[in-house]
């Protein structure tokens with residue numbers, strides 16, 4: 001089978017940086033308990049590699065992170081995830097005598113800075129329950145949440161501003177912006193989505209329409225990976241999300257001569273190469 005490589009693939013800068021920061025934390029504090037506060041990046045392999053190195057995961061799917069943070073002991077090391085975190089976590093860490101290491105992506109931090117001087121009311125377009133949205137809204141409590149899946153604005157006025165979660169697609173952004181423009185005369189649209197996401201999404205939009213199949217490598221928890229699949233489907237290309245080569249067997253590959261292979265921003269290059277090789281042998 002012919003594999004059409006979709007560029008870029010492998011880690012984005014923010015993920016690469018976050019994993020390096022976590023890795024260095026364990027190297028610096030080899031004898032202490034080092035905890036990842038939430039999925040540091042949304043990929044099971046990337047997190048498993050850190051666990052093998054001896055770091056512990058405090059999983060947001062098991063209990064609220066705040067609760068898990070409050071159970072840590074003096075001298076424990078906490079690594080904040082790439083998605084950002086509520087500032088009150090810092091206060092809890094200080095109170096408990098924890099050592100803090102911050103792996104927040106600079107794009108996420110930039111959004112919080114943009115919010116400081118933004119015209120009010122400020123709307124935040126994001127995914128409900130995502131760590132990044134939750135962190136932003138906790139740190140900017142006067143921001144009004146707009147659900148990217150179904151943005152509904154309930155107010156009207158002269159002006160407002162709009163910020164978005166870093167990984168939203170152009171379509172989600174446009175939909176949110178349009179909804180706000182129906183309710184406010186002037187809407188200040190702030191540049192809040194990250195380049196890594198935009199470039200990957202554009203690459204899917206550039207695929208020829210006769211592409212037989214698109215495979216996106218990434219976790220079901222990865223918003224930017226799921227988004228790539230959605231964009232592929234919207235263009236009429238049969239598109240699938242899989243974690244690794246073990247999931248190839250559930251795809252309708254029979255009779256296909258070529259597939260386009262893409263990856264989310266937190267998928268390791270090793271996984272990409274393994275899947276590519278497996279497809280080429282079909």
Ligand code: SF4
Pocket residue numbers: 012013014015082105106107108166167194195196197224265
């Ligand atoms: S996808 Fe964008 S926001 Fe997320 S870690 Fe990568 S660079 Fe940062």
